[in-house]
Amino acid sequence: MSSREKCEYKFRIQPTVNDDGKTVISINDMVPGPSINVCMNDIIVVEVENRIPDQDIALHWHGVEQKGTPFMDGVPMVTQCPIGFGSKYKYAFRASKPGTFFYHADSVQHQSDGIFGALIVNQPAPFEPHVDLYHYDRSEEHTLIIAADFPETLTGNLEDLSEIKPVALNINGDTDIAK
Known part of the structure; x- marks a missing residue:
């Protein structure tokens, strides 16, 4: 297998006003957050800074096995203290x-307010069954992140959230194409 590289990311999570005037919770002023694109066996290091007033957060790495690092799974009060x-x-x-x-x-x-993003783990070319189909890594171009877009910020909302319905789909941060 390939040698391990350390791939480091810094995530600043905070409320942000987007282009249409709606408050969202962003990662580095982006919704969805930045893509993490690494190679198999790389060590992923993500420093998360919580800038959401009066809110605790944790990140979960969906589908990533946490063999040897169960305390990195992102479940507050189970695998880690919240941030x-x-x-x-x-x-x-x-x-x-x-x-x-x-x-x-x-x-x-x-998550509904914007704290999500892609995590892509590429395998070495000798193990990639489709390596002959493309000339370079195009994972950034072909990754779709789809989420519901709500009319208001849900974080910190004390109303009955079951009554708040999505108004559009958010596809790679764009809500206009899916209305």
Whole structure:
């Protein structure tokens, strides 16, 4: 297998006003958050800074096996303490199997408001069955991140959230193409 490289990311999670004036929760001012694109066996290190006032957060790496690092799974009060406002937490784990995965906030409200993104683990060319079909890595061009777009921010909302319905689909951060 390939040698391990350390792939480091810094995520600043905070409320942001997007182009249409709606408040969202963004990662580095992006919804969805930045893609994590690594190779199999790389060590992924993500430093998360929580800038959401009065809110705790945690990130879950959906589909990523946490063999040897169960405390990096992102389940608050089970595998880790939540990341409080103004605090930082550093996730570190190995990309142990190839595939297209995603990361998201453990809280459904935070996830619905924008804390999610793609996580792509590429395998070495000798093990890639489709290596002859393309000349370069096009995973960034062909990755779709689809989410519901709600009319208001759900984070910190004390109303009955079951009554708030999505108004559009968010496809790679664009809601206009799916209305």
